[in-house]
Amino acid sequence: MPEYALYDSQPREPRLPSPPGACDSQTHIFSDAARFPTKPDAAYVVLEATVEEMLRMHKTLGIERGVIVQSTAYGTDHGALIEALRIAGPSYQGCGVVDDSVDDAQLERMHEAGVRGARFNFHPKLKNALPTPEQVKRTAERVVPLGWHLKLHMNGLDPREVTPLLADVDTDVVIDHMGPLQYGHGLDDPHFRHVLELLERGNWWVMLSNGDRRSVAGYPWDDATAYARAYVEHAPDRVLWATDWPHPLHQGPVPNDGDLLDLLARYAPDAEARHRILVTNPQRLFGFPGGGHDE
Template structure:
């Protein structure tokens, strides 16, 4: 048995097509290690998860827009994202790994901006090896404000509570990944969920409806995550987005067909108007599409 499983290679169409201009708010791309060398200490590598494979998945699901988020595999070297953005075209945006704000100069950051990068992801999972100190975090956040980028938060495995004091008072857009890494056993009573809802009420915080299939402790069809996602939608219907998190790095069981994850979103938001906001209108605002 492999340590981690690859993505499903045969994406199908969802039971219902998503609205036009649907956006996948987070997916990752990889490539040939001879062209895109991983960090020596990278905890995972997925060279088959190329931009071509990602776009195949998007075409199957009816997704027209997306945000390519730099994988920790490559650290501050964003060549794979820049090249993927060129191939994907103007309907795609990028999100840098925040380590670039520490390790690269302003000229490099401007190049990322010109390529279509509009945010930076701060990783609080210590085992991934690309974290910043509190002082470095604040310096990076200040730079993002100058650039007009958003802050993206990858929580620890046990949620946002251990790191939230670093960013809860920021006054620029902040997107919290993966349902805030909620504890599905606690549901809406989880302190992470309560804190995320508190942040959503500030007006500049957003949450990404993603990773429900891994956060669930009940397994497919992941019913235990529905109340959590629903609480976020009810708290801030104009500041929730959806993401596939393709190709599902660090999966310890075979990932689902990606159509199932879009269909899970349909269960979070059965109303067509809510889906339009989550899949189209909200990401257009956060990621800078000119609709």
């Protein structure tokens, strides 16, 4: 397994305080390897990234809510995720990985534990584990009646090869990491234009994350800022934000998570827009108290 950089264990407070109810829409966690072993062929393992460490980071950043996303290192064994949700409490929910190996009883346990989403990961490092179109459709048919949202990670792909699979689903769909952008193409990138078109449908969302690591311009990531601002302007009510802690598969310098909130302040200089991204939008999508499913 290649060596990847560890997260910054000394998060700093952001320059602008987070509003009450702020949400980090994607983190990953790892648990005790003796109780929750990872897959032998896992692409990455960060055993230091426990739920307790994640909560400590969130406290420093002023984050009160979050979504813990199943790490590919655990496959479809959600034991570590379920335990993390128990520890984190009701202000956190989970997003799992569901395929044909997940039976109805396991799906019910996941739902009872607070899992409310299913993620399809098309990362090239997964190799033979990539979901097939048939698997995507079967999973959607099983989880949509539960009220779950769907997430797409399409790193390195043309999104037009994947998004038609969910064109007719009657639920919310989140595109991870600002979409599989081609930063060298600028705002004329056809991948970017496609995501903008999806956002016009009303049930598609985009997550502002990984702008720092996808940037080709480097710090201060002005190319990422241009995309993010365009998303915020185009669909202000369907934009989310996430740290993607502990920054899996990161081979370069790992950002301090306080810097990532500062980057959001550049994405959305207006305080009202940041409040929507950090509080109102995730309330509505994830059903946290004060919005969405609880209204």
